[in-house]
Amino acid sequence: RERLARKERIMGFGHRVYMRRMDPRAALMKEVLREMAPGNPRAARYLEVAERGERVMREEKGLYPNLDYYAAPVLYALGVPVPLYTPIFLAARTAGLVAHVVEQHAHNRLFRPRVLYKGPRGLKA
Incomplete structure (x- = not known):
C-alpha cells in the first residue's frame, strides 16, 4: 500500500489482455504454489504473501496478477536460483x-x- 501511495509500479500486475480478470496461466501457477505449500514452508509463506498482494492490488487498483507473479514464487520454492x-x-x-x-x-x-x-x-x- 505504501508503494501504491507513492505511485510506484507493482511488478506482476497489469497484463494488457487480462486487465479485468485473472490471467488463466497465473491461476494455474497459483494452484501449483498452493499444491506445494503443505510440504514446503517456503512455498506456504510465499503463497500467503502473494495472495495478500493480489488482494490489495485488486481492491486498490482493480488489477489482477499476470503469469510471472505466481511463477516467481514457484521457482523460488523449488530452489531455482x-x-x-x-x-x-x-x-x-x-x-x-x-x-x-x-x-x-x-x-x-x-x-x-x-x-x-x-x-x-x-x-x-
Missing part, C-alpha cells in the same frame, strides 16, 4: 516471439511495434 528467472521467463516466450517475427515478415506488416527484430534477413519460414 534467482539469476535464472529471466532466462527461464524468456525461454518460455521464445516460440511466441519468433512466431510474431515470422508472421510479420510473411505479411510485410509490423504487428507489435515495440518488438524490433535485429537479426538476419531473408530467412524462409
Whole structure:
C-alpha cells in the first residue's frame, strides 16, 4: 500500500489482455504454489504473501496478477536460483516471439511495434 501511495509500479500486475480478470496461466501457477505449500514452508509463506498482494492490488487498483507473479514464487520454492528467472521467463516466450517475427515478415506488416527484430534477413519460414 505504501508503494501504491507513492505511485510506484507493482511488478506482476497489469497484463494488457487480462486487465479485468485473472490471467488463466497465473491461476494455474497459483494452484501449483498452493499444491506445494503443505510440504514446503517456503512455498506456504510465499503463497500467503502473494495472495495478500493480489488482494490489495485488486481492491486498490482493480488489477489482477499476470503469469510471472505466481511463477516467481514457484521457482523460488523449488530452489531455482534467482539469476535464472529471466532466462527461464524468456525461454518460455521464445516460440511466441519468433512466431510474431515470422508472421510479420510473411505479411510485410509490423504487428507489435515495440518488438524490433535485429537479426538476419531473408530467412524462409
